[in-house]
Amino acid sequence: MRIATYNVEWFDSLFDDDGRLRMDDGWSGRRDVTRAEQIEALGTVFSAMDADAIMVVEAPDTNRTRDTATALEEFARTFDLRTTRALTGFTNGTQQELALLYDPAKVEAVHDPRGEQTGKKGAWDAPRFDGVLKIDLDIDSSLDHVKFSKPPLEVQLRDKVTGRDMRLIGVHIKSKAPHGAENEAEVMRIAIENRRKQLAQCIWLRRRVEQHLEDGDDLIVLGDFNDGPGLDEYEKLFGRSGLEIVLGHEGGPRLFDPHAHLALTKKMAAAPVTARFYLHREDRYLSALLDYIMVSSKIRSLSPSWRIWHPFDDLPCYRMPELRNALLHASDHFPVSMDLPTPS
Numbered sequence: 001m002r003i004a005t006y007n008v009e010w011f012d013s014l015f016d017d018d019g020r021l022r023m024d025d026g027w028s029g030r031r032d033v034t035r036a037e038q039i040e041a042l043g044t045v046f047s048a049m050d051a052d053a054i055m056v057v058e059a060p061d062t063n064r065t066r067d068t069a070t071a072l073e074e075f076a077r078t079f080d081l082r083t084t085r086a087l088t089g090f091t092n093g094t095q096q097e098l099a100l101l102y103d104p105a106k107v108e109a110v111h112d113p114r115g116e117q118t119g120k121k122g123a124w125d126a127p128r129f130d131g132v133l134k135i136d137l138d139i140d141s142s143l144d145h146v147k148f149s150k151p152p153l154e155v156q157l158r159d160k161v162t163g164r165d166m167r168l169i170g171v172h173i174k175s176k177a178p179h180g181a182e183n184e185a186e187v188m189r190i191a192i193e194n195r196r197k198q199l200a201q202c203i204w205l206r207r208r209v210e211q212h213l214e215d216g217d218d219l220i221v222l223g224d225f226n227d228g229p230g231l232d233e234y235e236k237l238f239g240r241s242g243l244e245i246v247l248g249h250e251g252g253p254r255l256f257d258p259h260a261h262l263a264l265t266k267k268m269a270a271a272p273v274t275a276r277f278y279l280h281r282e283d284r285y286l287s288a289l290l291d292y293i294m295v296s297s298k299i300r301s302l303s304p305s306w307r308i309w310h311p312f313d314d315l316p317c318y319r320m321p322e323l324r325n326a327l328l329h330a331s332d333h334f335p336v337s338m339d340l341p342t343p344s
Contacts, residue, residue: 001106001159001340004049005170005222005291007057007275007333012071012095014039015060019070021078031278033329041329043079048323049309049335052106053157054083055170057224057291057333059099062091068099076101087111089153090130098153098170098223105160109168112156114208120145126207129154133204137196146200149174152223161342166299167212171223173201173242198226202242209246212296213253219296221246221255224333226290247294255294258306259336263289274308275333293338302340309335 010029014022021039028038046054060071072086082103089111091097102109116123118131122145127133129151137144153170205221212219225243244264248254263271274291278284293306311317311327311334318324327334 001053001161001342002049002051002337003053003055003168003220003222003293003340004051004335004337005055005057005224005293006045006049006335007172007224007291007331008042009058009331009333011042011056011058012060012066014042015066015071015074017065019060019067019074021074030329030331037329041326042075042331044323044326045309045330045335046075046081046083047079048320048326049337051083051337053100053102053109053168054335055153055168055222056086056099056101057170057172058096059086059088060097061095062088062097068097072099072101082106085109087153087155089113089155090151092148092150094149096150096172098150098172100153100155100168100170108158108160110156111154112167113154114211126204126211129204129208133200135200135203137200144197144200146197146204148201148204152205159340164218166218166220169205169208169219169221171205171221171225173198173205173224174226199242199245202245206246206248209248209255210253216298217296218298219255220293220299220338221295222293222336224291243292253297255296256300257292257294259289259308260292260294272308273310273313274336277332291333291336293336295338299340304341305339307337307339309337 013029014035016022022035023039024036025034028035030038060068062068068088069086073084076084083101085102085104087100087109088097100109113128115126115128118127122132122134124134129148133146135144135146150172155168157166157168243260259272271289273287273289275288277286279286309317311324
């Protein structure tokens, strides 16, 4: 079984309100890429991945006039993909949904959220992800209420071939930009406040992870964390990244991702990267490791293999000019996949 995660930059802008692809020469959300070019590139990438289930980050929007599943299933039909079914969870107001696109011949999948429903009052520990978490963010005895701008997608998944049941948690965790700041001091204050909220979301997610590990579930946490070791100047202030919080501490139950492990343990080595952003002011690209597929020890014991579909660092991708160019046109992130071997 192949499971993947893929952040598609402004996927929503490629569809009309009826979920039809806008295959035209208008500009997409990608720099210097038309909608038709991005759509064709995405078709090439998804076809090459040939995954059984893909956690789509920044999936098309769901609102009063648009529907995530309708759009993704139209995309799958257009490019004759096996992944003809789309699953969504709690929607959000950011035009960037989380959705699982999967092959119904290989996979059974249902949205299966856990935790207490809180309403606005909030709850401690690990409430449902569309709720509110009560937490003291800055240890000032003042209670804070934290919400996910993009609630994680919790999936109960069954591999129809092996009968194995797994829990998937798809995530897109972001720290908001310091909007409204009028000077450098306000920029720092708002940035630190938003970073605290991001870490609180990671603590919330970690608590859910621990519940599943205690229950002995086969668990996969995958998606875009916009975070990692050494990613920004605030890591020293808070002691550790949100990624490290979700992975867990030495001595306790931990999740594993080989790319995160390399970045955390090989400080002098070149870290793997999953995203490439153009910096307008500096006229150059910045690469970062933001996307992960983390697994519990039981899944790790199956000896899965991970792959970043990077157009330059992955040799098979580099050697195929059509795929290499498609990866560069399709998104500012590259897919990450994990293959689970089928027992003989």
